[in-house]
């Protein structure tokens with residue numbers, strides 16, 4: 001990327017991949033990618049090679065999140081360079097293979113854009129996941145999608161926290177874009193969630209086609225929710241949870257949580273209150289996949305980012 005007169009110039013985004021089944025039980029992405037693998041007409045755009053790809057076929061076959069380890073945490077430098085072949089965990093081997101096909105991560109040969117399709121059991125609605133506040137291409141894309149989806153809501157979750165960010169499958173691309181749509185139970189297809197994911201991707205591909213045609217996108221501001229911390233369930237000495245998400249918080253993703261508000265309810269009916277120092281915006285509330293990760297919800301802060309103008313180099 002180069003820039004002068006404050007316009008960021010990016011090379012044409014020609015190589016684009018659409019990942020489904022990074023988690024084998026998140027059915028919208030699995031179904032859409034299988035659909036587009038059979039008939040890719042819908043994802044074709046002038047000058048764009050959009051490759052639909054099932055990232056974790058073994059987990060899809062078993063309809064489970066992963067078989068050995070979470071593929072969406074596996075793309076660390078250690079894993080991608082680990083020797084050892086078949087005695088590595090399946091998802092580590094798979095990450096190395098994906099990195100060979102769509103990466104190498106961080107190299108000029110890497111794919112331009114990877115869309116990674118996820119579902120959540122939380123009541124998050126349509127969410128785009130951004131990994132860097134400095135990625136002006138992605139900021140402009142997300143602004144375009146948000147405007148195209150309006151008046152329907154499409155929020156941006158930004159996870160660039162030095163300790164809490166993780167090495168995702170999509171991170172092998174120059175511009176990683178997470179799509180997170182819920183609520184949808186694991187292993188279940190809900191038509192409204194399926195269609196919402198399909199529409200988000202349509203707008204994203206339209207943006208790429210316009211960009212590649214030389215359209216200049218002027219400077220804009222994008223509201224994002226920056227990841228602050230993960231909050232775990234209250235647990236006993238053996239690590240068992242002793243409370244659940246409070247009824248006043250359940251399904252209230254993205255709504256303000258103030259100090260003193262109810263957060264958890266113990267099994268014998270006591271209320272545990274949020275003790276933070278200021279208002280936060282919780283999300284991924286009671287996500288089924290995060291019990292094993294000791295995460296009941298994440299807190300975010302609302303922030304407005306400025307995206308510079310972009311144009312094809």
Ligand SMILES: CC(=O)N[C@@H](CC(=O)O)C(=O)O
Nearest residue numbers: 023072118119120129178289
């Ligand atoms: C529920 C779920 O799988 N969410 C994704 C979020 C992401 O793609 O960053 C994950 O935990 O990997």
Ligand SMILES: [Zn+2]
Nearest residue numbers: 023026118119
């Ligand atoms: Zn997922």
